[in-house]
Amino acid sequence: MSERLTPLPEDKFAFGLWTIGHLGRDPFGDATRPPISPADFVRGLGRIGAWGVSFHDDDLVPPGATAAEAGKIKGDFRSALDETGVVVSMATTNLFWHPCFKDGAFTSNDPEVRRYAISKALRAIDTGAEFGAPTFVFWGGREGVESAASKYPLDALDRYREALNYLSAYVKDQGYQLRFAIEPKPNEPRGDTFLPTIGHAMAFIQTLDDPSMVGLNPEVAHETMAGLSFYQGVAQAIWQEKLFHIDLNDQKIGRYDQDLRFGSEGIKDDFFLVRLLELTGYSGPKHFDSRPYRNEYGDGIWEFAANSMKTYLALAAKARAFNSDPAVQQAAELAGVNALAEPTVGKFSTASAAALKAEKFDPEKLAARNYFNERLDQLVIDHIFGLNNK
Amino acid sequence: MSERLTPLPEDKFAFGLWTIGHLGRDPFGDATRPPISPADFVRGLGRIGAWGVSFHDDDLVPPGATAAEAGKIKGDFRSALDETGVVVSMATTNLFWHPCFKDGAFTSNDPEVRRYAISKALRAIDTGAEFGAPTFVFWGGREGVESAASKYPLDALDRYREALNYLSAYVKDQGYQLRFAIEPKPNEPRGDTFLPTIGHAMAFIQTLDDPSMVGLNPEVAHETMAGLSFYQGVAQAIWQEKLFHIDLNDQKIGRYDQDLRFGSEGIKDDFFLVRLLELTGYSGPKHFDSRPYRNEYGDGIWEFAANSMKTYLALAAKARAFNSDPAVQQAAELAGVNALAEPTVGKFSTASAAALKAEKFDPEKLAARNYFNERLDQLVIDHIFGLNNK
């Protein structure tokens, strides 16, 4: 493969401060790695050729920092951005770490906690705008329950909507060039999370005051935890024009949130995902929300990050080769892939319906057809393996 | 518990012809039970006190029946309905059994199969209307893929929408008093199904020509297969006014579609579900889409059906007792359950946002609160067990 495997700014690869820099803490163990300052993080991104950086409010400025400390951190961060050309591609707010959010943030049963959550989000939006982030993500990690008795879900959805409507209005009022993106997740850390999937979040968005301002930030790991096809979900989000941002990582079905290196687990799914993003001309950030294995240490974390981008580029090259392979095109023709783009019956009319009802079909004949899906699927494997790619 | 455990028509309990009457065939074994005629099925429902019956077009009139045979079957069916007072609560069309649908129905890659599917659905709608079914369900069992290479999902969604728009227009054109309900399912029999969850289906409905005509028929087993909370999903459907019909059964997470007897597996989830349906005044059918264990035989299948209704009624009684238990009310108060119904910040204004941003909060103080969710949850268990229900 003569294809480019090193990143360029136009690839729009981005990483969050909490990703490569994850300390390695987990439910059964302590941190295994030291923290990295935001400015050093940006310089690291510059070195590996990444384009963007994202942050939670508290990743950038630790809670409790004085105004002077905050100013110093932001100044250093800004300098590193200027120095490297790395851009802020997304900002978000941490409404899950502090114990005050243990019952939820926008949907906490405590009205004071809910007010604090909105207040914190307002300030985080200001910070996002200050650094020019075009997208502000909401991951409602604590918006859920362990016991269904503890919240009446219709109330919870009312409160969730209220918060997003309020914050949307704020963004407009301030004239910020920001859109919101909801990041769904089915469970963990809560037993059951509100807005658990791409679908539920998209349905919810339709009920907001201004649905056009809010889209999705789907994450490979989150849909995959529930065994849902991330590829199909992202496709529906694109179809409904709601793919505002995307979190790339990897995951096994039916487990704790693993945030594995993109391309390291669901290889075939990842191939189709990259092909979809490339085919549809998705132009937002390709944001890696993964963390190095907990036994990674030292410079290994930057190698991990660089390899995430390399794998994406390799899959993009394979997707292009697949699309232009005559054997693939022939198998796709036999499978009728393009025939699915043709309208079936067109616009309704009384006459067309009457004719269609009266039409004689021969189901046995329709059944006696090979769709050649095994051949087509084997070509996917051959391309992933590099067998058809001379 | 002095509560009523025998069904009344007002309970609106319904069963499909394919449920109690399932032949016991599975992927690894042949039928274990003989078929029941539609008319005998209705008489059986009458005997156990069920209110409604539902059917697929092919359950009622087998494909290939002559007009005379079809007339006879329908006449017998009508007589049994008249005789027993059982009503037709829902109709649907079988677009999954015949091998011609092996690549999909509305989303088959073969345009002729797609046309046949719409034609068959038109005729099934006529039959549904003929028997006064107020709801027509679409379960797109074959609308999906094993290999993602075989369909471009944006085309598939276009075709799915085209079919539903056409069929909606037909219903209006005919003046039928019918609404549509989509039944989502994540997988099986296809590897990945389009519109896999309540959320995805609700989001899709927003894109239809007339979203008001289309709602949902969520099924316990289908959401549970993916490990999603059926209770939370149904709550969101109610919140978005899309709960048109419901399929009650039971299921273990992460398995083949089990269609177990309602209340036989996810007891706690079922308790909350019944409580929600009762609390929100859901007035549609309570439709049991379950089948007896494959080693059930003879009259056992009717006992199975009667017990499905009994369990629902027992859970409804427990839900009422739970709601009126002072210990529950006190624990709910401590948990802040009702406080979640209070608006957090109300309508946006520039001034209120400025004030909220400036407000000082004490997160540590907010964190030092017990929400008493363990107590509340134990009361759920106590009520399920009948310990608090003297």
Place this chain on the structure above:
Amino acid sequence: MSERLTPLPEDKFAFGLWTIGHLGRDPFGDATRPPISPADFVRGLGRIGAWGVSFHDDDLVPPGATAAEAGKIKGDFRSALDETGVVVSMATTNLFWHPCFKDGAFTSNDPEVRRYAISKALRAIDTGAEFGAPTFVFWGGREGVESAASKYPLDALDRYREALNYLSAYVKDQGYQLRFAIEPKPNEPRGDTFLPTIGHAMAFIQTLDDPSMVGLNPEVAHETMAGLSFYQGVAQAIWQEKLFHIDLNDQKIGRYDQDLRFGSEGIKDDFFLVRLLELTGYSGPKHFDSRPYRNEYGDGIWEFAANSMKTYLALAAKARAFNSDPAVQQAAELAGVNALAEPTVGKFSTASAAALKAEKFDPEKLAARNYFNERLDQLVIDHIFGLNNK
């Protein structure tokens, strides 16, 4: 139900220091509750009527404590035990928290880490013996991989066996009255753990120098994560005389390790489990390895613990009522439950095999039987609901 719902010492209910006392830390949030000293923990257990306490070496004496500090803690702990009559029912060692174990303990690729792990376990065994713990548990939380390339699994199993053989020999050499119990878990915190289920651990035990010294400590949550039937697994462990200890809690299938309150989720499975433990006369500790919801605070944690025991007792009472219910006995008879205890063919002989091969069977007749499993299963639900229990 006139049955006893308050615990007695003979119930052998036990709790680990890390369970009720869990700080509420999770992967996405900080501690929500203050620590409790071991002595205060024991006094709390005394107040709620628990019989036993268990600990990890580091729960009792924090790593880095001086000899004087360790002596003081142990003395206080001993005093609390004496004062309350609570016994030490199990001890174990923490080989997962410290970052040095990030690649494994007995199966770390670093030989020095492996030596340290065995050294730490030896000292923890001494502490267990000092407090009279009859069982020493090994949960190999870090014994696994994220990338299968990182360990050759046959080597890993060699090292695991080597460690257990060495430690077994030590126990005998010291004359301690201790048996070992392996606690299997499929994943989390590692991607894939060695000895993932009850079955794998039992098979492994057969390869040890002294299999009789090593049994199992199965945990509800761990088998349930993988969707396996905990009930069937425990039954096989009893059948193979390997149930040395048991961890009671609760869990949804296909999720992060939830460690929910026993009886709060898989109610029906829990009913069968309690029935099995009571029927087979299991005489070991009933050890609750659960933790309060993270939003629990203050005295709520003790209420949570007391309710765990109450639920067990309620299920035991229901199991007794179920077993003695004539309707259950009749349904069980119809189901042939007792007929499964009869030998099928007895000992092999050439003649009996020849006769059996030549025998004519009528499969159709054998198929035409109702096993009444739906009736029997409904009686389970009725008993759980308290409907048959007047």
Place this chain on the structure above:
Amino acid sequence: MSERLTPLPEDKFAFGLWTIGHLGRDPFGDATRPPISPADFVRGLGRIGAWGVSFHDDDLVPPGATAAEAGKIKGDFRSALDETGVVVSMATTNLFWHPCFKDGAFTSNDPEVRRYAISKALRAIDTGAEFGAPTFVFWGGREGVESAASKYPLDALDRYREALNYLSAYVKDQGYQLRFAIEPKPNEPRGDTFLPTIGHAMAFIQTLDDPSMVGLNPEVAHETMAGLSFYQGVAQAIWQEKLFHIDLNDQKIGRYDQDLRFGSEGIKDDFFLVRLLELTGYSGPKHFDSRPYRNEYGDGIWEFAANSMKTYLALAAKARAFNSDPAVQQAAELAGVNALAEPTVGKFSTASAAALKAEKFDPEKLAARNYFNERLDQLVIDHIFGLNNK
């Protein structure tokens, strides 16, 4: 890659009559493909270069065939074997399809069904021996329950053991050169199956009269359904010398039994599996227990089969290239992969234990090490992609 991708007899690739020849029936649809006669099946295998064929008793000779019909079928089958050189690599018995087995076979509650099951197995063993099958597989598809109330599991395990002991004795008595292999599966078609995993089956085997005669036939799909690592499970089976046979196919976690084309889904897992089989010199059949997608038709099914073998060979070539890549060897060295083969402490002695307990370790220093697992894992991906394979 200049490696061989076409099969040779020494590869020992085998297919069952029910695999390529699966009719495409599923729980929601009818057969989509016509049956193939056993003789034609063997000729098809010959054409694609497969080495072996396997069968259930009823696949070869349909139940109810007369002696003359059976003789004809067997004669034709034998001729096809002779003609093509294809060998019978395994035989088994179908104890799941007929409705008489609806409650189980060896563990049915009906003693007459149990006797019939053993009788049928005896005759199937004769047929297996007649065709020289070296392995006889037991998949206990119906050995399980939907309701745990329906069988006391200790009785079920007694009956399971009784049947296998009897059949083992028969094989020896007849002087057949046959070994048994148990094929575990967690669920489907029963709610919960006895001996659900590799581990449970291996533990059970230890209780048989002659454990040496019974090993395992693990299947990719079956362990994967439960989210267990098939690779780790097979490794443990090899470690315990119980890998007698293997079923290669593919599957997504947490779903119905998919029996997908080998290498089409869990690509990375499949890479490690093939590497393990090649590394350990596994010399049994590589048996593909998969079926073409249901929309496959005509000659496509043979292309599907040929591609299964091609993918195996491609992965084997990649495994060899991986093992001999200096970059991999260096990363493995940094990861300490080979250091795990070194004994940790050796044989126990009182003195060595005392020394080990007294030894001072520096956990912080042990923690400050990079294991380079991310680098090693990326090299796996690079090799799968063919990036390092110039």
